[in-house]
Amino acid sequence: MKVVHVIIGLSVGGAELMLKRLIESHRNEPAVEHTVISLTDLGALGETLISEGFEVYCLGMSSMVKGPVTLFRLRRLLRQLSPDIVHTWMYHADLLGGVAARTTGFRNVVWCIRSTDIRKGGSKVTILIRKVCAWLSEYLPRAIVCAADSSRQVHEVVGYAPNKMQVIPNGFELEKLVPVNTSAEAVRDELGISKSCKVVISVGRFNPVKDHRSFIEAAGMVAAQRDDVRFILVGRGLESENPELQSMIEATHKRGVFYLLGERDDVPACLAASDVFCLHSVTEGFPNVLGEAMAVGVPCITTDVGDAAFLLDQPEWVVPAGSPKRLAEKILDMLSMPDSARKKLGETAALRIRGDFTMDVVSRKYFELYQSLLRSR
Template sequence: MKVIHVIIGLNLGGAELMLFRLSEALNGDDDQEHSVISLTDYGKLGPILTSKGVSVTALGMRNILDVPRVSYKLWQIFRLRKPDIVQTWMYHADLIGGIVARFSGIKNIIWGVRSTNIHRGVSKVTRGIRILCVFFSYVIPKLIVCAAEASRKAHVRIGYSQRRMTVIPNGFDTKLLTATLEDRMQIRTAAGFSESDLVVGSLGRYNPAKDHDNFITAAAFLAKDYPNLKFLLVGRELDLENEVVMKRIRETGYSDRFVLLGERHDVARCLKAMDIFCLHSQTEGFPNVLGEAMTMGLPCVTTDVGDASFLIGDTGTVVEPHNALALAEALRYLVVAGETFRLDLGKKAQRRIHENFTMSCVKLRFKSLYDHLSLDDS
C-alpha cells in the first residue's frame, strides 16, 4: 500500500512531530510505503526523515501566489506515483492537497484536523481556508482524522461533515522519551539550579495561545513563599531576546528564579531536569507536550484545554485556562505534598501513557483505517 502525506511544512510542531513518528513507524512494514510532501520547505524534520529512509519532497511554496505552481507540481507527483491513499495534515494541506488529489483521480483522501479553539491564534488567510474546508469536507475526504475529541466537536459546530470524522489521539514513542540522572544534573547545573531547588517547568514555543503570561503570573504568586522554587521555560523564542517575556519576568520581582533555554532538541533531557510540569495554554488540540511530560514520569498541572483533561485522567490536576491564581494553587498543592507524593503521581501518569497512548496503539489504528479504505475499493 502506497500512502503520500501532504503537510504545509516540517518544522517542529504537534502535527509535524506526529507525522514524523507515524511515517517512521509505518515505513518499516513490508506492506506499507509512506512518503512525505512538504508544501513549503524541508524544515528541521525533513532531513531527519530522509536519513531514516522516508522519501521527503519539498515544493517551495512561499506565499499564496505560489499556490498554482505548487498545485501543478503536486498533481505531477500524484500522477507519477499513483498513491493508494493521500493523507493531508492541517487546513492548508487539506485544501490544496485534497483538491489536487481529487483532480488526480485519487479517491482515498484522509484529512487531518488538529486545532480546538478555532477562534484564536489564526490569521485571516487561515480563517478563509478553513471556511473553504467546511464546504469541501462533504465532497473531498473519505475520512477526517481529528487528534482530539474536542477538535472533532469544534469543527462539527462550524459545519464540517460529522459522518466523515473519527478521532485518533496522538501516540508517544516511549523508547525515545528517556533520560538519565546524569542528563538531569547536566541540564540543571547549566541552568544554575542546585540539588535542593524544586523546578517547575514549561515546554512549548512562544505563542499567544500558549499563554506564557499565565505561567509567569502563577510563578510570581508562589515565588515569595518558596525560596527554593525555580521556573524553567523551554521553547522557540523563549530566550533573553524576547523582550515581552523578559519584561513580564522583571515585573514579578523574581527574575533570578526564571531560566529560559530557548528552543531545544533534547526534550527528554529538559523534562528530566524538571520536578513538576505545567501546561498553561489558552487553547490546545491534543497536547503532545503534556503526554511527553507524563511519559517522563512527571507530576503535571494543566489548564482545561483540548483533550488535556482526557489525556491526564486522574493522574494530575486540571484548572480553568487563563486563571493564574488557580494555576498557582494547583502547583502549590504539588509543592507542599512532598517528593514522595510527586514521584508516585508521576509514575501513575507514566503508566497511563504506556497503557493507552503509545505509538504502537496509534500505528494499529491508522493501519486499520488504511485497510478499511482499501477494502472499500476492492
C-alpha cells in the same frame, strides 16, 4: 499500499513530528510505503526523513497567493506517484491536497486535523481556509482524523461532515523520552539549581496561544510565598533576548527564579530534572508536550484546553485557561505534597501513557484505517 502524505512544511512542530513518527513506525511493515510532499520547503524534519531513506518532495510554495501554481504542480506529482492513499495534514494541505487528489482521480483522501480553536492565534487566512474545508468536507475526503475529541466536536460545529470524523490521538515513542546524552542532574548542575530547590517546568514555543504571561504571573505568586522554587522555560523564543518575555518576568520582581533555556535537544532530561510540569495554553488540540511529561513521570498541572484534561485524567490538577491565580494555587498545592505522593502522581500519569498512547497503538489504528479505505473501494 502506497501512502503519499501532503503537509504544509517540515519544520519542527506537533503535526510534523507526528507524521515523522507515523511513517517511521511502519518502517518494518512491508505492506505500506510512505512518501512525503511538503508544499513549502524541506525543513529540518525533511532532511532527517531523507537520511532515513524516505522519499520527500518540496513544492516551494511561499504563500497562498501561489496556491494555484502549487496545486498544478501537486496534481502533476500525484499522477507521477500514483498513490493508493493521499493523507493530508492540517488545513492548507487538506484543501490543496484534497482538491489535487480528487481532480486527478484519487478517491482515498484522509484529512488530518490537529488544532481546536484557531480563533485564538490563527490568521484570518487560516480561518477562511478552515471554512472552505468545512464546505468541501462532504466531498473531498473519505475520512477525517482528529487528534483530539475536543477538536472533532469543534469542527463538527463549524460544519465539517460528522459522518467522516474519527479520533486517533497522538502516539508517543517511549524509548525516545528517556534522557540519553544529558542527565537530570547535569541539567540542574548546568543551571546552578541545588537539590534542595523545587523545579517547575514549562515547555512550548513563545506564542500567544501558549499564554506564557499567565504562567509567569503564577510563578511570581508562588515565588512570593516560597523561596525554594525555580522555574524553567524551554522552547523557541524563550531566550533572554526576547524583550516581551523579559518584560513579563520583570513585572514579577522575581527575575532570579526564572531560567530561559530556549530550544533544547535534551527536553526529556529537562523534564526529568523537574518536580512539576505546567501546561498553560489557552487553546490546544491534543497536547504532545503534556503526554511527553506524563511519559517521563513528571507530575502535571494543565489548563482545561483541548483534550488536556482527558489525557491527564487527574481532575484535581486541571485549572481554567487564563487564570494565573488558580494556576499558582495548584503549583503551591503540588509542591506542598510529600515527595512520595508527588512521585505517585507521576507514576500514575506514566502508566496511562504506556497503556493507551504509545506509538505502537496509534500506528496500528492508522494502518487499519488505510486498509479499511482500500477494502471499501
